[in-house]
Amino acid sequence: MRTTKLLRLPFLTLFALFFSTNILAQTGNVTGTISDENGFYLPGANVMIPSLSKGAISDFEGKFTLLEVPEGTYTLSVSYLGYNEKEQQIVVNADITTEVSLFVEQKSLELDGVDVVAFGLGSQAKALSTQKNNLNITNVVSTDQIGKFPDVNIGDAVKRIP
Incomplete structure:
Protein backbone atom coordinates (compact mmCIF):
# COMPACT_ATOMS: atom_id res chain seq x y z
CA MET A 1 0.00 0.00 0.00
CA ARG A 2 2.83 2.39 0.90
CA THR A 3 4.71 1.66 -2.34
CA THR A 4 1.57 2.40 -4.34
CA LYS A 5 1.38 5.90 -2.78
CA LEU A 6 5.05 6.47 -3.52
CA LEU A 7 4.54 5.47 -7.17
CA ARG A 8 1.55 7.81 -7.52
CA LEU A 9 3.52 10.88 -6.46
CA PRO A 10 5.81 11.06 -9.53
CA PHE A 11 2.88 10.44 -11.88
CA LEU A 12 0.82 13.18 -10.25
CA THR A 13 3.77 15.56 -10.41
CA LEU A 14 4.34 14.86 -14.12
CA PHE A 15 0.62 15.24 -14.81
CA ALA A 16 0.51 18.61 -13.01
CA LEU A 17 3.55 19.87 -14.92
CA PHE A 18 2.13 18.74 -18.25
CA PHE A 19 -1.26 20.30 -17.50
CA SER A 20 0.24 23.66 -16.45
CA THR A 21 2.33 23.93 -19.64
CA ASN A 22 -0.78 23.29 -21.74
CA ILE A 23 -2.56 26.15 -20.00
CA LEU A 24 0.33 28.54 -20.70
CA ALA A 25 0.56 27.34 -24.30
CA GLN A 26 -2.94 28.68 -25.01
CA THR A 27 -1.90 32.32 -24.60
CA GLY A 28 0.01 34.78 -26.70
CA ASN A 29 1.36 38.30 -26.38
CA VAL A 30 0.39 41.53 -28.12
CA THR A 31 2.98 44.26 -28.71
CA GLY A 32 2.87 47.38 -30.78
CA THR A 33 3.41 51.09 -31.20
CA ILE A 34 1.00 53.99 -31.12
CA SER A 35 1.59 57.16 -33.10
CA ASP A 36 -0.40 60.01 -34.60
CA GLU A 37 -0.96 60.76 -38.28
CA ASN A 38 2.34 62.71 -38.38
CA GLY A 39 4.35 59.75 -37.07
CA PHE A 40 4.92 61.18 -33.57
CA TYR A 41 4.81 58.55 -30.82
CA LEU A 42 2.16 58.95 -28.14
CA PRO A 43 3.53 58.21 -24.67
CA GLY A 44 0.94 57.39 -22.02
CA ALA A 45 -1.75 56.17 -24.41
CA ASN A 46 -4.25 53.74 -22.89
CA VAL A 47 -4.41 50.37 -24.72
CA MET A 48 -7.16 47.93 -23.72
CA ILE A 49 -8.90 44.75 -24.66
CA PRO A 50 -12.28 45.59 -23.08
CA SER A 51 -13.69 42.05 -23.25
CA LEU A 52 -10.80 40.77 -21.11
CA SER A 53 -10.42 43.89 -18.92
CA LYS A 54 -6.74 43.72 -19.82
CA GLY A 55 -4.75 46.82 -20.66
CA ALA A 56 -1.43 48.63 -20.79
CA ILE A 57 0.01 52.13 -21.07
CA SER A 58 2.41 53.04 -23.87
CA ASP A 59 5.96 54.12 -22.96
CA PHE A 60 7.90 57.18 -24.16
CA GLU A 61 8.41 55.60 -27.59
CA GLY A 62 4.72 54.72 -27.96
CA LYS A 63 5.39 51.00 -27.35
CA PHE A 64 3.08 48.74 -25.36
CA THR A 65 2.90 45.04 -24.43
CA LEU A 66 -0.03 42.91 -23.32
CA LEU A 67 1.14 39.60 -21.83
CA GLU A 68 -0.66 36.24 -21.64
CA VAL A 69 -3.66 37.12 -23.78
CA PRO A 70 -5.82 34.03 -24.37
CA GLU A 71 -5.99 32.74 -27.93
CA GLY A 72 -8.80 34.32 -29.97
CA THR A 73 -10.04 37.38 -31.84
CA TYR A 74 -10.39 40.62 -29.88
CA THR A 75 -11.06 44.32 -30.31
CA LEU A 76 -8.06 46.41 -29.27
CA SER A 77 -9.06 49.90 -28.09
CA VAL A 78 -6.66 52.87 -27.91
CA SER A 79 -7.44 56.19 -26.26
CA TYR A 80 -5.31 59.28 -25.76
CA LEU A 81 -6.20 62.76 -24.57
CA GLY A 82 -6.93 65.07 -27.50
CA TYR A 83 -7.22 62.20 -30.02
CA ASN A 84 -10.11 60.14 -31.36
CA GLU A 85 -10.49 56.68 -29.85
CA LYS A 86 -9.32 53.94 -32.22
CA GLU A 87 -10.46 50.32 -32.29
CA GLN A 88 -8.86 47.51 -34.28
CA GLN A 89 -9.54 43.80 -34.54
CA ILE A 90 -6.59 41.57 -33.62
CA VAL A 91 -6.09 37.81 -33.73
CA VAL A 92 -4.01 36.29 -30.93
CA ASN A 93 -2.47 32.87 -31.56
CA ALA A 94 -0.91 30.59 -28.95
CA ASP A 95 2.83 31.05 -28.31
CA ILE A 96 3.05 33.87 -30.88
CA THR A 97 3.59 37.58 -30.30
CA THR A 98 1.12 39.60 -32.35
CA GLU A 99 2.55 42.94 -33.49
CA VAL A 100 0.27 45.93 -34.11
CA SER A 101 0.95 49.47 -35.32
CA LEU A 102 -1.83 51.93 -34.57
CA PHE A 103 -2.25 55.46 -35.92
CA VAL A 104 -4.72 57.72 -34.15
CA GLU A 105 -6.11 61.02 -35.42
CA GLN A 106 -6.31 64.28 -33.51
CA LYS A 107 -9.74 65.21 -32.27
CA SER A 108 -10.94 68.52 -33.64
CA LEU A 109 -13.18 70.67 -31.49
CA GLU A 110 -15.12 73.66 -32.73
CA LEU A 111 -15.68 76.48 -30.29
CA ASP A 112 -18.60 78.90 -30.55
CA GLY A 113 -16.52 81.97 -29.92
CA VAL A 114 -14.15 83.55 -27.47
CA ASP A 115 -14.47 87.05 -26.04
CA VAL A 116 -11.30 88.64 -24.71
CA VAL A 117 -11.76 91.49 -22.26
CA ALA A 118 -8.82 93.43 -20.84
CA PHE A 119 -8.54 96.34 -18.47
CA GLY A 120 -5.55 98.67 -18.52
CA LEU A 121 -3.75 99.68 -15.36
CA GLY A 122 -3.58 103.32 -16.41
Missing part, protein backbone atom coordinates in the same frame (compact mmCIF):
# COMPACT_ATOMS: atom_id res chain seq x y z
CA SER A 123 -0.67 105.26 -15.03
CA GLN A 124 1.00 102.18 -13.47
CA ALA A 125 1.22 100.45 -16.87
CA LYS A 126 2.54 103.63 -18.46
CA ALA A 127 5.19 103.96 -15.74
CA LEU A 128 6.34 100.36 -16.21
CA SER A 129 6.47 100.79 -19.99
CA THR A 130 8.57 103.96 -19.62
CA GLN A 131 10.95 102.21 -17.22
CA LYS A 132 11.29 99.20 -19.54
CA ASN A 133 11.91 101.20 -22.72
CA ASN A 134 14.39 103.69 -21.22
CA LEU A 135 18.03 103.15 -22.26
CA ASN A 136 19.36 104.21 -18.85
CA ILE A 137 18.61 102.55 -15.54
CA THR A 138 15.63 104.40 -14.12
CA ASN A 139 12.96 103.89 -11.55
CA VAL A 140 9.56 105.27 -12.49
CA VAL A 141 6.74 105.43 -9.94
CA SER A 142 3.21 106.30 -10.99
CA THR A 143 1.04 108.80 -9.18
CA ASP A 144 -1.25 105.96 -8.16
CA GLN A 145 1.62 104.25 -6.34
CA ILE A 146 2.76 107.46 -4.64
CA GLY A 147 -0.80 107.88 -3.38
CA LYS A 148 -0.51 104.48 -1.65
CA PHE A 149 2.60 105.52 0.33
CA PRO A 150 1.90 106.28 4.02
CA ASP A 151 3.90 109.54 3.89
CA VAL A 152 2.43 112.96 4.70
CA ASN A 153 4.20 114.95 1.99
CA ILE A 154 5.76 114.27 -1.41
CA GLY A 155 9.30 114.84 -0.12
CA ASP A 156 9.06 111.88 2.27
CA ALA A 157 7.51 109.74 -0.48
CA VAL A 158 10.39 110.52 -2.88
CA LYS A 159 12.91 109.45 -0.19
CA ARG A 160 11.36 105.93 -0.31
CA ILE A 161 12.11 105.49 -4.01
CA PRO A 162 15.47 103.74 -4.56
Whole structure:
Protein backbone atom coordinates (compact mmCIF):
# COMPACT_ATOMS: atom_id res chain seq x y z
CA MET A 1 0.00 0.00 0.00
CA ARG A 2 2.83 2.39 0.90
CA THR A 3 4.71 1.66 -2.34
CA THR A 4 1.57 2.40 -4.34
CA LYS A 5 1.38 5.90 -2.78
CA LEU A 6 5.05 6.47 -3.52
CA LEU A 7 4.54 5.47 -7.17
CA ARG A 8 1.55 7.81 -7.52
CA LEU A 9 3.52 10.88 -6.46
CA PRO A 10 5.81 11.06 -9.53
CA PHE A 11 2.88 10.44 -11.88
CA LEU A 12 0.82 13.18 -10.25
CA THR A 13 3.77 15.56 -10.41
CA LEU A 14 4.34 14.86 -14.12
CA PHE A 15 0.62 15.24 -14.81
CA ALA A 16 0.51 18.61 -13.01
CA LEU A 17 3.55 19.87 -14.92
CA PHE A 18 2.13 18.74 -18.25
CA PHE A 19 -1.26 20.30 -17.50
CA SER A 20 0.24 23.66 -16.45
CA THR A 21 2.33 23.93 -19.64
CA ASN A 22 -0.78 23.29 -21.74
CA ILE A 23 -2.56 26.15 -20.00
CA LEU A 24 0.33 28.54 -20.70
CA ALA A 25 0.56 27.34 -24.30
CA GLN A 26 -2.94 28.68 -25.01
CA THR A 27 -1.90 32.32 -24.60
CA GLY A 28 0.01 34.78 -26.70
CA ASN A 29 1.36 38.30 -26.38
CA VAL A 30 0.39 41.53 -28.12
CA THR A 31 2.98 44.26 -28.71
CA GLY A 32 2.87 47.38 -30.78
CA THR A 33 3.41 51.09 -31.20
CA ILE A 34 1.00 53.99 -31.12
CA SER A 35 1.59 57.16 -33.10
CA ASP A 36 -0.40 60.01 -34.60
CA GLU A 37 -0.96 60.76 -38.28
CA ASN A 38 2.34 62.71 -38.38
CA GLY A 39 4.35 59.75 -37.07
CA PHE A 40 4.92 61.18 -33.57
CA TYR A 41 4.81 58.55 -30.82
CA LEU A 42 2.16 58.95 -28.14
CA PRO A 43 3.53 58.21 -24.67
CA GLY A 44 0.94 57.39 -22.02
CA ALA A 45 -1.75 56.17 -24.41
CA ASN A 46 -4.25 53.74 -22.89
CA VAL A 47 -4.41 50.37 -24.72
CA MET A 48 -7.16 47.93 -23.72
CA ILE A 49 -8.90 44.75 -24.66
CA PRO A 50 -12.28 45.59 -23.08
CA SER A 51 -13.69 42.05 -23.25
CA LEU A 52 -10.80 40.77 -21.11
CA SER A 53 -10.42 43.89 -18.92
CA LYS A 54 -6.74 43.72 -19.82
CA GLY A 55 -4.75 46.82 -20.66
CA ALA A 56 -1.43 48.63 -20.79
CA ILE A 57 0.01 52.13 -21.07
CA SER A 58 2.41 53.04 -23.87
CA ASP A 59 5.96 54.12 -22.96
CA PHE A 60 7.90 57.18 -24.16
CA GLU A 61 8.41 55.60 -27.59
CA GLY A 62 4.72 54.72 -27.96
CA LYS A 63 5.39 51.00 -27.35
CA PHE A 64 3.08 48.74 -25.36
CA THR A 65 2.90 45.04 -24.43
CA LEU A 66 -0.03 42.91 -23.32
CA LEU A 67 1.14 39.60 -21.83
CA GLU A 68 -0.66 36.24 -21.64
CA VAL A 69 -3.66 37.12 -23.78
CA PRO A 70 -5.82 34.03 -24.37
CA GLU A 71 -5.99 32.74 -27.93
CA GLY A 72 -8.80 34.32 -29.97
CA THR A 73 -10.04 37.38 -31.84
CA TYR A 74 -10.39 40.62 -29.88
CA THR A 75 -11.06 44.32 -30.31
CA LEU A 76 -8.06 46.41 -29.27
CA SER A 77 -9.06 49.90 -28.09
CA VAL A 78 -6.66 52.87 -27.91
CA SER A 79 -7.44 56.19 -26.26
CA TYR A 80 -5.31 59.28 -25.76
CA LEU A 81 -6.20 62.76 -24.57
CA GLY A 82 -6.93 65.07 -27.50
CA TYR A 83 -7.22 62.20 -30.02
CA ASN A 84 -10.11 60.14 -31.36
CA GLU A 85 -10.49 56.68 -29.85
CA LYS A 86 -9.32 53.94 -32.22
CA GLU A 87 -10.46 50.32 -32.29
CA GLN A 88 -8.86 47.51 -34.28
CA GLN A 89 -9.54 43.80 -34.54
CA ILE A 90 -6.59 41.57 -33.62
CA VAL A 91 -6.09 37.81 -33.73
CA VAL A 92 -4.01 36.29 -30.93
CA ASN A 93 -2.47 32.87 -31.56
CA ALA A 94 -0.91 30.59 -28.95
CA ASP A 95 2.83 31.05 -28.31
CA ILE A 96 3.05 33.87 -30.88
CA THR A 97 3.59 37.58 -30.30
CA THR A 98 1.12 39.60 -32.35
CA GLU A 99 2.55 42.94 -33.49
CA VAL A 100 0.27 45.93 -34.11
CA SER A 101 0.95 49.47 -35.32
CA LEU A 102 -1.83 51.93 -34.57
CA PHE A 103 -2.25 55.46 -35.92
CA VAL A 104 -4.72 57.72 -34.15
CA GLU A 105 -6.11 61.02 -35.42
CA GLN A 106 -6.31 64.28 -33.51
CA LYS A 107 -9.74 65.21 -32.27
CA SER A 108 -10.94 68.52 -33.64
CA LEU A 109 -13.18 70.67 -31.49
CA GLU A 110 -15.12 73.66 -32.73
CA LEU A 111 -15.68 76.48 -30.29
CA ASP A 112 -18.60 78.90 -30.55
CA GLY A 113 -16.52 81.97 -29.92
CA VAL A 114 -14.15 83.55 -27.47
CA ASP A 115 -14.47 87.05 -26.04
CA VAL A 116 -11.30 88.64 -24.71
CA VAL A 117 -11.76 91.49 -22.26
CA ALA A 118 -8.82 93.43 -20.84
CA PHE A 119 -8.54 96.34 -18.47
CA GLY A 120 -5.55 98.67 -18.52
CA LEU A 121 -3.75 99.68 -15.36
CA GLY A 122 -3.58 103.32 -16.41
CA SER A 123 -0.67 105.26 -15.03
CA GLN A 124 1.00 102.18 -13.47
CA ALA A 125 1.22 100.45 -16.87
CA LYS A 126 2.54 103.63 -18.46
CA ALA A 127 5.19 103.96 -15.74
CA LEU A 128 6.34 100.36 -16.21
CA SER A 129 6.47 100.79 -19.99
CA THR A 130 8.57 103.96 -19.62
CA GLN A 131 10.95 102.21 -17.22
CA LYS A 132 11.29 99.20 -19.54
CA ASN A 133 11.91 101.20 -22.72
CA ASN A 134 14.39 103.69 -21.22
CA LEU A 135 18.03 103.15 -22.26
CA ASN A 136 19.36 104.21 -18.85
CA ILE A 137 18.61 102.55 -15.54
CA THR A 138 15.63 104.40 -14.12
CA ASN A 139 12.96 103.89 -11.55
CA VAL A 140 9.56 105.27 -12.49
CA VAL A 141 6.74 105.43 -9.94
CA SER A 142 3.21 106.30 -10.99
CA THR A 143 1.04 108.80 -9.18
CA ASP A 144 -1.25 105.96 -8.16
CA GLN A 145 1.62 104.25 -6.34
CA ILE A 146 2.76 107.46 -4.64
CA GLY A 147 -0.80 107.88 -3.38
CA LYS A 148 -0.51 104.48 -1.65
CA PHE A 149 2.60 105.52 0.33
CA PRO A 150 1.90 106.28 4.02
CA ASP A 151 3.90 109.54 3.89
CA VAL A 152 2.43 112.96 4.70
CA ASN A 153 4.20 114.95 1.99
CA ILE A 154 5.76 114.27 -1.41
CA GLY A 155 9.30 114.84 -0.12
CA ASP A 156 9.06 111.88 2.27
CA ALA A 157 7.51 109.74 -0.48
CA VAL A 158 10.39 110.52 -2.88
CA LYS A 159 12.91 109.45 -0.19
CA ARG A 160 11.36 105.93 -0.31
CA ILE A 161 12.11 105.49 -4.01
CA PRO A 162 15.47 103.74 -4.56
